[in-house]
C-alpha cells in the first residue's frame with residue numbers, strides 16, 4: 001500500500017529550500033484545472049488518508065451515539081488542518097435506535113441448527129429468552145403482500161428476494177423494499193417477528209443490516225437480516241420439510257434511546273466572489289454499528305474533501321461548501337436538519353458521493369435541457385477519465401434535501417456499484433476494500449466537475465446571468 005504523508009528529512013529540507021529560493025524569471029503558470037485533475041489521478045492521497053484516518057481512529061459510528069460525536073470532532077479537526085474555513089458542527093436532535101448485544105436465531109425444527117443474523121434498524125426486542133414460532137416463507141415481497149390479512153398471526157415471516165450485482169446498483173431499488181417495508185407489512189398481517197434474506201450480493205456469513213420502518217399504527221416487531229448463506233440454508237430446509245413446520249427461535253435486544261444529539265459537519269473553501277451561491281458537496285459521516293464504513297461513506301467524504309482541496313488551489317469564483325451529514329443511515333436526519341436550517345440560503349448546485357470508492361462511469365445532470373452548454377462542457381471534460389455522458393435526470397443523493405427543496409441544480413457522478421452490495425452495511429466494509437487507483441479516478445473526475453461549476457458565473461440550472469453585486473475585492 002502507498003505510504004502516505006511521509007517525507008524523509010532530506011526531502012523535506014530540499015522542499016523548504018526550494019520554497020525559500022527566489023522565483024525564477026520564467027516561473028511556470030499554476031496548473032490548469034485539467035492538470036490538477038490529472039495530478040489527482042496520478043497521486044492524490046488525501047481521499048485515502050481521510051478514509052484511513054476515520055476508519056482507524058473512529059471506526060463504526062452509528063448515528064446519535066457517542067461514536068458519531070467522536071467522528072464529528074475528528075472530521076472537523078481534519079477540515080481545519082487541511083485548509084477549510086468556517087468549519088462548524090451544527091447539532092440537531094434525532095430519535096436514536098441501538099442494536100443491543102443479543103442477536104440469536106436457531107431453527108428448532110425440522111433441522112435444528114443456529115443461523116447468523118443481525119437486527120434491522122428500528123427492530124423491536126424480543127422478550128428475554130426469545131420467541132419461538134413457525135416460519136411463513138415468502139419468496140418475494142409481492143408474495144407477502146398477497147398474504148391474507150391476519151394470516152401471519154403468531155408466526156415469524158421470512159422474506160426472500162433475488163438481488164443480483166449491477167453496475168448501476170439498480171437491483172437495490174428492486175430488492176431493497178424487502179428490508180424497507182417487509183417487516184412492517186408482516187407485522188400488519190399479525191406476524192410476531194420478521195427475518196429477511198440480507199439485501200446484498202456476497203456469500204460471506206455476514207448479515208447486511210439497514211433501516212426498516214413500520215407503518216403508522218403498526219407496532220414494531222423483532223426484525224432481522226440473515227446472512228445470504230444462512231438464508232439459502234433456511235430455504236433449503238423449506239424445500240425438504242415436506243409439509244412439516246419450520247420453526248425458529250429468535251432473540252434480539254435492541255432498544256430505542258429516545259432523543260439524542262447528532263450533527264452535521266460543514267466547512268468551506270471561500271470563493272473569490274462570496275456573493276455567488278456556493279457549490280455544495282455532500283457525503284455522510286455516520287455508519288451502522290457493525291461496519292467501519294470505509295465504502296459507506298468515509299470514501300464519499302474523502303472524495304469530496306480531496307476534490308475541494310484540488311480546486312481550492314486555483315482560487316475558485318464560488319465558495320465550495322462540504323457537508324458531512326450526520327445520521328443518514330437511520331433516516332436522513334442530517335439532510336433534513338440541514339435543509340430546515342439553511343433553506344433560505346440559495347445553493348448553486350449540489351453533488352453527493354455515497355456509493356463506495358469504485359470508478360465513476362457516467363455523469364448525469366438535471367440541466368441537460370435548461371443549460372445544455374454547461375452539461376456538454378462537464379461531460380466533455382470528464383470523458384478522458386472514461387466517464388460517459390448520461391441522459392437520465394440527476395436526482396441527487398440522500399444528503400441533498402436542501403437542493404431538492406430549493407428545486408436547484410444537481411449533478412450525479414455515477415460510480416460502479418458492481419461490488420458495492422457485497423460490502424454494504426456489513427463488517428466487511430473495511431479500508432482494505434478501497435482500490436486506490438479507482439479512488440483517485442473519483443477525485444480526478446470530481447476535481448474537473450467541481451472546478452468548472454465553482455467558476456461558473458451564471459446560474460447553473462439555466463445559464464441565466466446571476467444577479468449579484470460585484471466581487472467583494474472589487475468593491476470600494
Ligand SMILES: [Zn+2]
Nearest residue numbers: 284296297354
Ligand atoms: Zn451511505
